[in-house]
Amino acid sequence: MENLFAHIDKLYDRKLNIRNKPPGAMLWDPIISNKIVMRNFQKKNRNLDSVFIYLSNFCEKNCKDCTSTHSSQKQFLTLTNIKRIALDFEKLKTKYVVIAGGDPFTNKESINIIEFLLSLKINISVNTSSPIKANILRWLRKRIVKLQFLVESHEDLLNIKKNLEECKKYDIPTGLIVSLTNNCDIPYIRTIIEFSVKENVKQITFTKLPACCFHNSRQLKIINWKEYMRISKYLLQIRTKVKEKYNLHITSNDALWKGCGAALVSCAIMPNGDVYPCEYLPIKGGNINNKSLLQIWNSKIFDNLSNLSLKGSCGNCKYNIFCRGCRAVSLYLYNRIDMEDPTCWVSKIKKQKN
Numbered sequence: 001m002e003n004l005f006a007h008i009d010k011l012y013d014r015k016l017n018i019r020n021k022p023p024g025a026m027l028w029d030p031i032i033s034n035k036i037v038m039r040n041f042q043k044k045n046r047n048l049d050s051v052f053i054y055l056s057n058f059c060e061k062n063c064k065d066c067t068s069t070h071s072s073q074k075q076f077l078t079l080t081n082i083k084r085i086a087l088d089f090e091k092l093k094t095k096y097v098v099i100a101g102g103d104p105f106t107n108k109e110s111i112n113i114i115e116f117l118l119s120l121k122i123n124i125s126v127n128t129s130s131p132i133k134a135n136i137l138r139w140l141r142k143r144i145v146k147l148q149f150l151v152e153s154h155e156d157l158l159n160i161k162k163n164l165e166e167c168k169k170y171d172i173p174t175g176l177i178v179s180l181t182n183n184c185d186i187p188y189i190r191t192i193i194e195f196s197v198k199e200n201v202k203q204i205t206f207t208k209l210p211a212c213c214f215h216n217s218r219q220l221k222i223i224n225w226k227e228y229m230r231i232s233k234y235l236l237q238i239r240t241k242v243k244e245k246y247n248l249h250i251t252s253n254d255a256l257w258k259g260c261g262a263a264l265v266s267c268a269i270m271p272n273g274d275v276y277p278c279e280y281l282p283i284k285g286g287n288i289n290n291k292s293l294l295q296i297w298n299s300k301i302f303d304n305l306s307n308l309s310l311k312g313s314c315g316n317c318k319y320n321i322f323c324r325g326c327r328a329v330s331l332y333l334y335n336r337i338d339m340e341d342p343t344c345w346v347s348k349i350k351k352q353k354n
Contacts, residue, residue, distance in 0.1 A: 046306055048092035048297050050261070051085075052100055052268040052279055053077065055110055059103035059130045075271035076107045079116060081288060085269065086120060088294040096123045100279075102212070102271075103130035111139065118143060127177060129212045131163045141170035148175040148203075150211035153182055157195050164199040175203035177253075179211040181221045186234055193238075196248055203249040206235065208343055209280055209328060222329060222343060229345035260324040263305035267297065277305050280328035281337065305337070312340030313347030 057075045088094075097117055104110050104126060117124055125146040132140075132147070140147070147167060149160045167174045178192055189206070196204055208223045232252075239250040263277035263285075270276065273287045275296045283305065286296035296302065305327075309315070314325040325341030333342060340347065 046264060046297070046303075048094050048267065048293075049265040050096035050098065051094055051293075052098045052266065053082070053085075054100050054102070054268065054270050054279065055104040055107040055113065056101045057271040058106045059101055059128075060106075061130055074106075076109070077113075077269070077271055077273065079109045079112050081273065082113050082116060085288055085293040086117070088292055088297075089120065089122070091294055092297060094122070096125075098125050098127055100127040101129060103128050105130075105132060105136055111136070114143070114145065118145070125175075131160055134166065137163070137166050137170060137172065141172055146173045146175065146202075148177050148205070151176050151178045151192070152211050154188070154191065157192070161199065164201065168200045174199075174201050175205065176201055177205045177207060177211050179207055179209065180223055180228075180231065181208065181210055184223055184227050184231055186231070189231065189234065193242060193248070193250070197246045201248065203251060205251050205253055206231070207253045208326070222333065225343050225345040225348055228343055229349070232345070254326070259322040260327060262327055263302045267302070269293075277302060278328060281331060283331075283337070308338050310340070311336075311338050313344070314340040317347060319346065 055077050099110070099114060099117075101107075105128065107113070114124060114126070124144070125148060126140075127148045127150060129150040149156070149163070151157060151160075164174055176192065176196060192204060195201075208228060232254075235250055235252065242248050242250055261278075262281055266278070267285070268276045268279035269288060270279075273289045275285045275288060275293070276282055277285065283301065285299050285301045288296070291299075308324065308327070310320055310324065314320055314323075314330075317323070317325075325344055327337045327341075329341050329343055330339040331337045333339070
């Protein structure tokens, strides 16, 4: 257990001195976006480092808990929408864009949108919940784009296996975003790692939330803090060895490891144009059809979200300067975004020690 706290303390020290550190200094350093760092702790100059752009609310998986599956209206962002928000990228110092869905390629303009963003010298990654058609993969092989497949179950691994084989043939960098909400035992994680090594996957990002943000929050399964602590300890033990032996990065999007960037360094633009601080935080800051991205980012709503005064154990935690806990879990459970994150094991262990 002491190793876990030593790990977090080291991360905490690095965060405090981040201005004097190179971007790659972060312990949980993802291959897909390894230069997104929390530079704005003092909240004096909030740069929008990364934008998650959801081109479509639709995919063909028809998950039972998906809100878009049961929606009668398919929604898509257009190239015109993207060009409009891109006007503010330079002012906001945006460097990274994650294209996502559903399945972003159900948007007929997806190829043109990616081509346009690449022309801006923006770092692009694509997250998808569905297998990608062969003709799109052939197109992607000549572009500097990383692919990340969303994984909710072992069945999803089987569905993307052929895609990963093609990506390996075309030398397209790939990653997995693996949700632990349905299965968080260590044998399952080992299966994910073994599969990734075999299929030449370059990064695995484990998440305690559903891999797809269109999951119905009313059906959300919250991972138990003891289980999550056990998983964190296991990942910490193996990540260096896996990286050295297989060149496979193991990371987590948990706030404790990489910081919560919602409204601080990142935001999400949904298929209908609504802008959220995070794809899992449905607090509308505005809509790009009515306001510029710059206006929304500098709005009072987003400013307040970046300056939250946290309650409970998160408010009393020394790590909250960069962590802030998962605000989405707080909202789902307490209908408030400033409450403690009940999935965090740090405060629980501290209480037990005292």
